[in-house]
Amino acid sequence: MATEDRGFASMDRDKQREIASKGGRAAHKIGAAHEWTREEAQAARDGGADFVVFGPIFSTESKLAFGPPQGLNKLRDVTRALDDFPVLAIGGITLDNIAACLSAGASGVAGITIFNNFLALRNVL
Secondary structure, rough: HHHHHHHHHOHHHHHHHHHHHOOOHHHOOOOOOOOOHHHHHHHHHHOOOOOOEOOOOOOOOHHHHHHOOOOOHHHHHHHHHOOOEEEOOOOOOOOOOOOHHOOOOOOOOOOOOHHHHHHHHHHHH
16 A cells, blocks of 8 residues: 555645644544655645654554554654655654664654653653
8 A cells, every 4th residue: 555545645735734633543533644655755845734743663562554563763764865854763663762762863853652651651751
């Protein structure tokens, strides 16, 4: 299945912004997919996107259907190709690997499990 045929990536920019304005939970209720190749991320930037979400970076059960993890090297490749354009890392993000994502150039991270673990986040924040 091509990236442009699934979930969030298949929607026009206005629909993406509408969903994003409602937060991650609303986006995931409709099966949002955030996988991007470097070329797709560049096209999204050039087409007027506000940011891209790249992944999955690490293995995670919620992203298994979309293929193998992209890894930190591909994340680094995308962030370098996009210069200062915001790239969020997604997929298997934990408190132990956030720093590696940021070191690879990600502007931030997105996720499901990590932000549902309130007690662990509270200890960090």
